[in-house]
Amino acid sequence: MSDITSQSLFELTSNIKEKKLSSEEITKAFIDRAEKSKKLNVYVTDNFEKAIDQSKKFDSNPNFDLKLPGIPIAVKDLFCTNGVRTTAGSKILNNFVPTYESTVTQNLWSQGAILLGKLNCDEFAMGSSNETSFFGNVQNPVGENLVPGGSSGGSSAAVAANLTPVTIGTDTGGSIRQPASFTGTVGLKPTYGSCSRYGIVAFASSLDQAGPMTKNVRDCSMLLEVISSFDQKDSTSIDYKRNCYSKELSKDIKGKKIGIPKEYRVDNMPDKIEQLWKNGISYAKDCGAEIIDISLPHTNYALPTYYIVAPAEASSNLARYDGVKYGFRSPGQNLIEMYEKTRSEGFGDEVKRRIMIGTYVLSSGYYDAYYLKAQKVRQLIKKDFDDAFSKVDAILTPSTPSSAFKIGEKTNDPVSMYLNDIFTVPINLAGLPGISIPAGKDKNNYPLGLQVIGKPFDEQNILNISYALEDKINFKNDISDWWLSE
Amino acid sequence: MSIDLKTVKHISKLARISIDDEKANKLKGDLNNIFELIEKLNELNTDNVQALTSIAETTLRFRKDEIKSENIRENILKNSPEENKDFFVVPKVVE
Numbered sequence: 179m180s181d182i183t184s185q186s187l188f189e190l191t192s193n194i195k196e197k198k199l200s201s202e203e204i205t206k207a208f209i210d211r212a213e214k215s216k217k218l219n220v221y222v223t224d225n226f227e228k229a230i231d232q233s234k235k236f237d238s239n240p241n242f243d244l245k246l247p248g249i250p251i252a253v254k255d256l257f258c259t260n261g262v263r264t265t266a267g268s269k270i271l272n273n274f275v276p277t278y279e280s281t282v283t284q285n286l287w288s289q290g291a292i293l294l295g296k297l298n299c300d301e302f303a304m305g306s307s308n309e310t311s312f313f314g315n316v317q318n319p320v321g322e323n324l325v326p327g328g329s330s331g332g333s334s335a336a337v338a339a340n341l342t343p344v345t346i347g348t349d350t351g352g353s354i355r356q357p358a359s360f361t362g363t364v365g366l367k368p369t370y371g372s373c374s375r376y377g378i379v380a381f382a383s384s385l386d387q388a389g390p391m392t393k394n395v396r397d398c399s400m401l402l403e404v405i406s407s408f409d410q411k412d413s414t415s416i417d418y419k420r421n422c423y424s425k426e427l428s429k430d431i432k433g434k435k436i437g438i439p440k441e442y443r444v445d446n447m448p449d450k451i452e453q454l455w456k457n458g459i460s461y462a463k464d465c466g467a468e469i470i471d472i473s474l475p476h477t478n479y480a481l482p483t484y485y486i487v488a489p490a491e492a493s494s495n496l497a498r499y500d501g502v503k504y505g506f507r508s509p510g511q512n513l514i515e516m517y518e519k520t521r522s523e524g525f526g527d528e529v530k531r532r533i534m535i536g537t538y539v540l541s542s543g544y545y546d547a548y549y550l551k552a553q554k555v556r557q558l559i560k561k562d563f564d565d566a567f568s569k570v571d572a573i574l575t576p577s578t579p580s581s582a583f584k585i586g587e588k589t590n591d592p593v594s595m596y597l598n599d600i601f602t603v604p605i606n607l608a609g610l611p612g613i614s615i616p617a618g619k620d621k622n623n624y625p626l627g628l629q630v631i632g633k634p635f636d637e638q639n640i641l642n643i644s645y646a647l648e649d650k651i652n653f654k655n656d657i658s659d660w661w662l663s664e
Numbered sequence: 665m666s667i668d669l670k671t672v673k674h675i676s677k678l679a680r681i682s683i684d685d686e687k688a689n690k691l692k693g694d695l696n697n698i699f700e701l702i703e704k705l706n707e708l709n710t711d712n713v714q715a716l717t718s719i720a721e722t723t724l725r726f727r728k729d730e731i732k733s734e735n736i737r738e739n740i741l742k743n744s745p746e747e748n749k750d751f752f753v754v755p756k757v758v759e
Contacts, residue, residue, distance in 0.1 A: 277739035371720045384719055410727065414720050482702045493679065500680070502752055504743035513757050518682035530681055531694055534672070537679040538695070551705055553715035558708070560716060593697050609719035 182207035183340040187249065187397040190343050194240075194247050201240070201248025201292065205233035208250050208294060212341050217661040218317045220332040220341055222255045223263045224295035232292045244290035245404050252342040254333045255296035256303055257283045257388070258377040262293065266379040267301040267311035267329075270499045270506045270524030280377025281409045282346060282388045289404045294342055298332030301526045302496065303353055303381045305329050306598040307588065310528040315585050318361060319657050320624055324582045327357030327598075333391050334361040338657060344392045344401050348378060350385045351484055352578075352602025355614035358391055359577035359627030362616045362655040364398045364644070365391045367602075369634045370609035371416035374409035382491035383414075385484075385606040395615060395645045399423035402637060421638045429646040432466030436643065437570035441477035442601060444579055451576045451626055454617040458574055458628045461650035462643070470570050474562040479555050480604040481596060486539050486552035487607070492529075493536025499524060531592060560608045567633050572643055575601055577614040577627030601629060611637045615644045616653040625655065667695050 182204055185193070193199040209226045229250055236248035258264050258276035265271045279287075287293070300310040308316040308331025318326040319339035326335040330347030334357030337345055347354040349367035358365025366389045373388040380386065390401035403423045409415040438459060443452070459469055501507035501520030508523045510516035525533070539548035566573060579600055588595045605612040611634070614627040628647065632640035672692045676683045683691065737750065746753040 274743055277736075277742055410725075413724055416720060476708075479705060479708060482704045485698060485702055486705075501745060502754055503740075505745070507745035510755060513755050514680070516755055517680040521680055522682040525681065530679075530683075531691065531698075533679050533681065534675050534691060534695060535698060538667070538671075538675050541675065541678060548702070550715055551710060553717065554710035554713040555705055555708060557713050557716040558710070560719070591697075592694055593701055596698075596701070607719075 183211050185343070186393050187343045187400055190249055191247060194249070195242045201233040201236040202230065204248070205229050205250040205292060205294070208341060214662045214664065215339060215341055217663065218319060218335055218339055219314050220297055220316055220336045220339070221252070221295050222265055222267070222298050222313050222332070225262055225293045226295065229292050229294050236290065236292070241290060245400065246286060246289040246291040248290055248292065249343060250292045250294045251286060252294040252297050252336055252345055253283055254299050254330050254345065254347045256299055256348050256379045257346065258379070259283055259293060259296065262296065264296065264379070265312070266303070267299045267313060268525065268529070269312045270520070271379070272312065272506055274505055276377070278377060281374035281407065281411060282378065282405045285405050285407055286346070297336055297345065300329035300331065301529050302379065302492070303329035303348055303350055304492070304528050304532055306352070306356055306595050307583070308332065309585065309589055310526055312526060317661060318582050319661065320361060320582060322660060323585050324624070325360065325585055327360035327582065329353040330357050330391060334358055334363055334365070337361070337363045337391050337393060338655065339661070344390060344397050346388055346401070346405060347391045348386055348388050349606065350381050350488060351606050352599040354389045354391055355577050355602050355612060355627070355629060356598055358614040360582040360625065362625030362653065363391060363393060364395055364613065364615050365389065366398050366402060366613040366637070367605065367611060368402065368406060368637055369611045371414055372406045372611070372635070372637070374407065374412040374415050376409055376411040380495040382488040383495060384491060385488060395641060395648045396424065396427060398613070399427045399641050418635055423638055423641055426638055427645055428642050429465070429649055431462070431643050431646045434467045434572065434639070434643065435470055435570040436462050436467045437470050437472035437566050437573040439472050439474045439477065439566070439573060439575060441474050442575040444600065447576070447579050448620060450620045451579070454626055455574070455576050455628065457651070458617055458647060461647050462574065464650060465646045467643070472566045472570060472573070474566060474604070476555065476558045476562050477604060480559055480607055481600055483552045483555045483559065483607060484599070484603045485535065485596065486548050487556060489532040489536035490540050490549050491536070493533045493540065496529070496533055528592070556607050559604055563608045563610060571633070572640055573631040575629045575631065577601060577629040581620045581622065581624035581626050605631055610634060611640055613640050613644050615648055615651070616655070617651060618653065667692060667699065
């Protein structure tokens with residue numbers, strides 16, 4: 179049997195069910211490795227002691243019918259966990275201990291999973307490199323001083339470094355798929371309305387979705403099956419019949435029509451990305467898929483639209499952090515001064531920037547020019563996809579316009595940081611499902627991803643296409659454990 | 665168009681985030697760069713486009729008005745920055 183922490187979720191659940199491994203053995207293996215991996219800075223809060231207790235409890239009375247039997251899982255620190263500190267990577271929530279559980283994490287525990295701890299992320303999920311976190315940047319296990327992507331950077335690094343078998347992240351403009359691409363892992367953003375947003379620290383409510391981040395496509399299907407559910411507590415949760423994604427997983431994509439949008443060929447895109455994209459296209463053909471050239475004419479307008487819609491929603495959502503009911507408070511002579519000092523000291527620079535953008539575009543006299551305009555363009559972007567999906571079953575694109583960059587390289591230029599998300603943002607604006615799978619490596623040996631975009635609620639289809647492509651691509655991450663300490 | 669220092673300070677007031685002059689100047693530069701990106705939308709004529717107001721295309725559900733949780737006062741106050749029995753405490757607002 180291979181080393182415990184390098185096993186996939188599928189292998190671990192099989193080994194538990196066949197009683198080859200106990201939950202305690204598995205949990206301890208991940209904790210031991212985490213203790214030696216502090217250099218990566220993936221954990222904001224660990225839950226190790228309780229996790230061992232829970233694993234012993236599982237072993238004493240195991241239920242092998244569950245989908246995640248005794249499997250330890252660390253989650254992004256954006257999910258509220260009852261009794262375990264939840265910070266959203268922010269000073270303003272540094273001392274916040276939720277008294278309730280998010281629906282998505284509850285779904286994990288209900289299927290037998292055990293909380294390992296809370297993973298680092300960009301502050302309020304605003305960032306593409308995990309550098310805006312109050313708890314410091316995360317190292318990408320792929321190489322030293324390389325960002326792991328963001329905002330789910332602690333999550334992507336933890337999966338790539340074998341510190342958790344699988345994890346869940348959130349994706350508002352690419353925060354699952356971009357870090358997955360940067361770390362050679364798999365990340366899926368489900369259709370808007372698939373996974374409940376209840377108990378997830380809100381960033382931009384019309385865009386936020388939780389999703390699985392895993393080592394491979396099969397694990398991704400297993401985890402999606404657990405976290406996707408209809409929830410009365412989220413008014414935008416959609417009641418539809420969800421697939422048994424792992425059972426229906428198939429490499430048979432014969433006859434599937436896959437669209438290739440010409441607008442995703444952008445200036446200054448490295449040749450290697452173009453090449454991996456072409457490889458992906460020919461693999462899809464080899465599998466019997468039909469390739470169709472398509473156009474998504476408003477692609478270039480997605481990023482500007484996103485930078486109106488997302489900050490506008492964020493400025494409203496983050497109005498609740500006022501130092502009154504929970505979180506950090508900075509004392510003031512009067513109520514207004516307390517608000518202003520609390521928010522000034524409690525939020526980091528990127529969050530303040532976005533609150534300011536949002537406040538401005540929603541302020542009196544500017545609403546029509548910015549917010550309403552953006553909502554109209556969002557309609558056009560959605561229509562692009564509607565038109566495309568009348569001709570094709572799925573769309574194949576690169577996940578990101580570059581591979582992982584150095585820590586500090588883009589922190590002084592917000593716009594260059596935002597450009598990381600040009601291929602992922604349109605999917606959130608249109609509410610579609612998208613998955614990033616490892617496609618190969620660039621000249622520095624850094625991973626690059628391909629994105630498969632599907633019709634609403636067609637997660638099974640993009641999982642199947644990814645499963646077929648994964649088999650052909652045969653990606654090996656080959657991460658040396660450079661960060662390990664004794 | 666460009667955002668001047670006065671506007672930055674006005675927005676910070678609206679957002680209830682106090683900023684000093686140095687930060688305001690830095691923010692002014694950042695915001696102008698970001699709005700340069702945003703202004704690209706003006707290339708598009710959207711006169712006859714209906715704004716997208718909901719991505720989920722469902723109408724909001726009604727639910728019965730039922731009490732589901734009880735005695736959660738303690739839970740609600742648990743994370744309060746300053747404790748005083750059954751209330752949230754803020755600086756004096758009435759002179």
